[in-house]
Amino acid sequence: MARLTVLAGLGLLLMVQIAASTKLVCHMTNWAQYRPSSGKFTPENIDPFLCTHVIYSLATINSFNQVAPIEWNDETLYRSLNNLKNANPMMKTLLSVGGTVNGLSPFIGMVSKPESRQAFIKSAINYLRSHRFDGLNLAWEYPTQNGSPDGDRKRFTDLIRELQKAFMDDAKDTKLTQLLLSASVAALRPTINSSYEVAQIASSLDFINVMTYDFHGHWERATGHNSPLYRSSHDSVTHYDFNVDSAITYWLDNGAPAEKLLMGFSTYGRTYHLTTSNTGLGAPANGPADAGPFTRDAGYWSFYEVCSFTSSATVEWIDEQKVPYAVQGSSWVGYDNKESYAAKVHWLRNKNLGGASVWTLDMDDFTGAFCADGSFPLVNHLRNSLGFAPKPTTTRAPTTTPDPILSFCSGRPDGLYVNAIDNTTYFQCFRGNTYLHRCQPGLVYIDACKCCDWP
Numbered sequence: 001m002a003r004l005t006v007l008a009g010l011g012l013l014l015m016v017q018i019a020a021s022t023k024l025v026c027h028m029t030n031w032a033q034y035r036p037s038s039g040k041f042t043p044e045n046i047d048p049f050l051c052t053h054v055i056y057s058l059a060t061i062n063s064f065n066q067v068a069p070i071e072w073n074d075e076t077l078y079r080s081l082n083n084l085k086n087a088n089p090m091m092k093t094l095l096s097v098g099g100t101v102n103g104l105s106p107f108i109g110m111v112s113k114p115e116s117r118q119a120f121i122k123s124a125i126n127y128l129r130s131h132r133f134d135g136l137n138l139a140w141e142y143p144t145q146n147g148s149p150d151g152d153r154k155r156f157t158d159l160i161r162e163l164q165k166a167f168m169d170d171a172k173d174t175k176l177t178q179l180l181l182s183a184s185v186a187a188l189r190p191t192i193n194s195s196y197e198v199a200q201i202a203s204s205l206d207f208i209n210v211m212t213y214d215f216h217g218h219w220e221r222a223t224g225h226n227s228p229l230y231r232s233s234h235d236s237v238t239h240y241d242f243n244v245d246s247a248i249t250y251w252l253d254n255g256a257p258a259e260k261l262l263m264g265f266s267t268y269g270r271t272y273h274l275t276t277s278n279t280g281l282g283a284p285a286n287g288p289a290d291a292g293p294f295t296r297d298a299g300y301w302s303f304y305e306v307c308s309f310t311s312s313a314t315v316e317w318i319d320e321q322k323v324p325y326a327v328q329g330s331s332w333v334g335y336d337n338k339e340s341y342a343a344k345v346h347w348l349r350n351k352n353l354g355g356a357s358v359w360t361l362d363m364d365d366f367t368g369a370f371c372a373d374g375s376f377p378l379v380n381h382l383r384n385s386l387g388f389a390p391k392p393t394t395t396r397a398p399t400t401t402p403d404p405i406l407s408f409c410s411g412r413p414d415g416l417y418v419n420a421i422d423n424t425t426y427f428q429c430f431r432g433n434t435y436l437h438r439c440q441p442g443l444v445y446i447d448a449c450k451c452c453d454w455p
Contacts, residue, residue, distance in 0.1 A: 023207055023355035024383055025182075025262055026051035027096070028081070030058065030071045032362035038369055039294025039302070041362035043080035048088040049391040050379055051358070055137050055182075055209075056081055057096040061106040065116045066123035067097055075131065082132040086414050088428075089450045094180060095128060098139030107140055111155040120159075121166045128179055129170075135180025136163070140195070141211065157200045164204040177449075184209040184357075187247035187264070192254070199255025206260070209357035210251060213266040215242040216334070218273070218288035218299045223281055225334035226270035226300075228321035229344055234282035243321070244344060248351065262357040263348045267303045267364040267378050268295075269325075269335025279327045281318055289331035295363070302363035303378055304370035306335045338381045345385040356382055392428065392435035409434040418447040426452075 032041035046054060056078065062068040069075060082093055098107055110120050124136055140156055163181055171178035183201065186192055187210055202208060216224025224234075228243045235242065241250070244263065251261055271289035278284060291298040292305035301309065306326070313328035322343035325334040348356070358364075358379055368375035384390075408417070409429035417427040419436070426445035428435040443452040 022259075023053060023262060024051045024358070024379075024386060024388065025053040025055060025207065025209060025355065026358040026379060027055045027057050027360045028362055029360055030056065030074055030077060032360070033071075033073075033077070035294045035296070035362075037294070038367055039304075041366060043077055043084065045366050046081070046084060046361060047376060047391075048084040048091050050376060050383060051091065051361075052355075052388075053092045053094060053134075053180075054081065054084075054361070055094045055096050056133075057137075057360075058139065059095055059097045061097060061110050061120060065110045065119040067095075067120070067127040078131045078133070085132075089416055092134040092180065093132075094135040094137045094182060095131070095133045096137040096139050096184065097124070098141070098184075105140070107138075107156070107159075108152060111152060111159050114158075117155075117159050117162055121163055124163070125166060125170050125179065129174075129176075133179075134177070135182065135206070137209070138181075138183040140183055141186055153195055153197060156195070157197045160201050160204045180206045182207045182209060184211060185251075187212045187215070187244075189241050189246075189250055192250060198251060202256040202260055207262055207354055208251070208256060208260050209262050210248060210264050211357075211359070212244040212247050212264040213359065214270070217270040218285070221285060223272045223274070223283045223285050223325070223332050223334065224270075225281070225318060225321055225323050225325065226268070227264070227266050227336060228318070228323050228334075229340070229347060230321050232281060232318065232321050245347065248348075248353070252351070258352045259354045261353050262355050263344060263353055265341060265344065265356050265358050265378075265382060266336055267358060267360060268300045269303070269306050269333040270300050271298075272332040274327070274330045274332050279314075279332065280316070281321075281325070283332065285332065289333065301333055301335070303335065304363070304365040304367075306333060307365060307371035309333065336378070338378065341378060341382050342385055345382065349386075356386060358382065392437065407434065416445075416447075416450045418445055 028043065028046065035041065058070060059074070060068050060070050085091055085093070098105065110116050128136060160181070167179045167181060183205055185196060185208055192198065213227040215228060216226060230245050231240055231243045241247065248261060248263060252258060272285035273287050273289050275284045275286050288299040292301040294305060295302050309328065310326045313326040315324055315326045317324050323334065323340040324337050325332065361379065364376050364378045365371040365373065366376055371377050374380065408427050412429045414429050417429065419425045419427055423444045426437055428437060444455045446453045
């Protein structure tokens with residue numbers, strides 16, 4: 001529940017709320033810049049007050065075991081993203097490294113020897129510091145599907161432990177805030193078993209993004225939902241665990257602390273081409289529906305493309321899985337909406353998970369032009385459902401006399417400022433507006449670190 005405080009005579013209404021979940025981690029992709037027209041997305045489209053952490057995807061590892069950019073303008077986009085911290089210094093940014101290149105994991109060669117891991121670690125620290133990132137995300141997703149030896153599972157543990165120690169040493173040496181370390185990990189049990197020493201890696205990571213989506217898609221011959229909360233009566237024995245509940249529970253059962261696990265939330269749907277008049281879950285299908293006009297990749301549609309589709313499609317609800325789908329003609333899409341997000345948040349809060357991980361910001365209706373529900377309708381709803389305080393707002397002063405709080409930022413550059421009258425609060429100046437924030441109970445604002453800390 002939110003605690004509401006009215007600052008009498010200041011002309012400002014302040015909402016203070018302690019979040020039940022501590023993290024809302026949002027990914028952005030460096031290939032979304034190439035989408036046409038209203039689909040083009042760059043860091044300038046990000047609301048700096050929306051997510052607690054933003055992960056830039058994706059960088060790779062070169063033949064010298066060093067972090068390397070992929071896109072021609074990555075370093076320009078890094079600057080744009082990290083400049084958002086001038087508006088909200090509380091937002092943290094991480095660089096995601098890994099994924100797959102031509103179907104192969106760039107990690108496999110690097111983790112094979114201690115000296116190559118050390119080269120990567122040294123490179124990562126220098127790269128993150130020079131580009132003003134707050135941490136590193138390891139996109140170690142499906143490496144063992146490439147036929148790599150079983151030893152890579154242990155080598156990944158070694159890499160994480162060595163990174164954690166190096167990050168600690170770097171913080172001591174530089175007197176800077178320690179770099180964060182997270183990982184994006186698979187949700188299906190066979191991949192978990194072959195790729196991760198769950199308890200060991202969890203102890204050294206700050207948080208873990210479980211990719212609880214892509215459970216079903218056009219590669220199957222019958223319709224299935226992209227990210228169902230629970231199994232359905234249509235699931236065969238081999239697919240019993242293709243759902244969020246089973247995936248997260250398995251990570252918990254194998255020793256991952258609940259407070260470090262983040263449930264994955266997708267802002268896209270998986271599509272199918274129906275082959276019969278059957279339109280329900282488990283209906284016969286062959287391949288994907290037509291590609292979306294903006295994402296232009298057959299097999300999935302962004303949420304804003306789904307919004308355009310559902311304006312004339314039939315929308316149904318899969319009650320046993322707590323997710324929706326829509327169908328029109330031979331096109332079928334299983335996606336997430338506010339109602340399915342709410343059901344998932346209810347589940348994660350009952351499990352005391354650390355929060356949510358969104359894939360991706362650029363597939364929500366970030367401009368608000370398609371769904372008639374404001375910008376970032378899904379992620380804003382997720383933020384509110386998780387229990388985070390409302391984003392900072394100001395109210396107009398009730399008189400014509402200049403208000404000392406609302407006029408504080410006049411002539412000041414964007415940033416955070418100490419409140420000399422009350423050190424449990426602090427000012428934020430952003431684009432000429434003045435915001436007053438209150439630290440959580442027991443903490444005071446420390447100008448040296450631009451943060452709330454113990455007195």
